Ligand SMILES: COc1ccc(C[C@H]2SC(=S)NC2=O)c(OC)c1
């Protein structure tokens with residue numbers, strides 16, 4: 001049992017529908033965002049992030065990405081405002097990236113992809129009892145998507161890339177306390193929002209997407225450290241590097257992506 005899906009030819013996004021039929025659903029993610037086709041909703045307020053008492057716990061290689069998990073027993077670490085009816089609690093963040101010199105974001109903007117995409121995953125603990133329950137509900141999750149563009153070194157991303165060697169193999173996890181992802185945000189919280197899904201199996205259509213329009217800058221050297229991560233476990237002889245772990249854009253099916261009045 002366990003995950004038999006991946007991003008290769010045999011097990012990648014083009015065959016996920018065989019095991020997860022919802023892959024062909026009508027609110028799948030990611031999508032291509034075309035700014036001048038966005039709808040405007042002046043009633044949408046700003047996004048508010050309260051990450052002050054943020055408590056990261058560990059960093060892990062789950063065989064699909066590198067993920068930093070948070071202690072979500074604290075009601076104070078939340079995202080709210082914008083399209084959200086109540087606060088959503090921070091649960092984890094992880095990344096998607098490409099191969100050397102290739103692009104690796106999941107969402108695209110007018111057909112252009114970025115080098116990487118950071119997902120900060122939050123869940124609606126006001127309406128649902130557990131993260132797992134929220135992950136199956138249409139308003140259960142709020143994922144904040146941030147584009148990473150290659151340029152200068154990102155001074156705080158080094159805290160993450162310096163820890164990657166400790167989670168090189170699939171299934172490895174190590175302590176990673178006291179990291180506050182506020183340091184990974186761009187200067188502007190201007191966003192697009194739309195209703196979508198998890199971008200990996202089980203592809204549940206449970207995500208209110210909030211995509212920040214301004215990318216953060218990271219260096220090619222920092223990105224290359226993500227590609228050092230392996231899909232394979234320590235005991236295995238074969239060593240397959242983790243790269244191009246992104247799903248391509250999915251049909252909009254009449255959905256609108258919305259931006260607040262600028
Ligand atoms: C409840 O089961 C899952 C499974 C996978 C992910 C991670 C996926 S979903 C996303 S967005 N990006 C990713 O890589 C979940 O995240 C909320 C939840």
Ligand SMILES: [Zn+2]
Nearest residue numbers: 094096119199
């Ligand atoms: Zn993701």
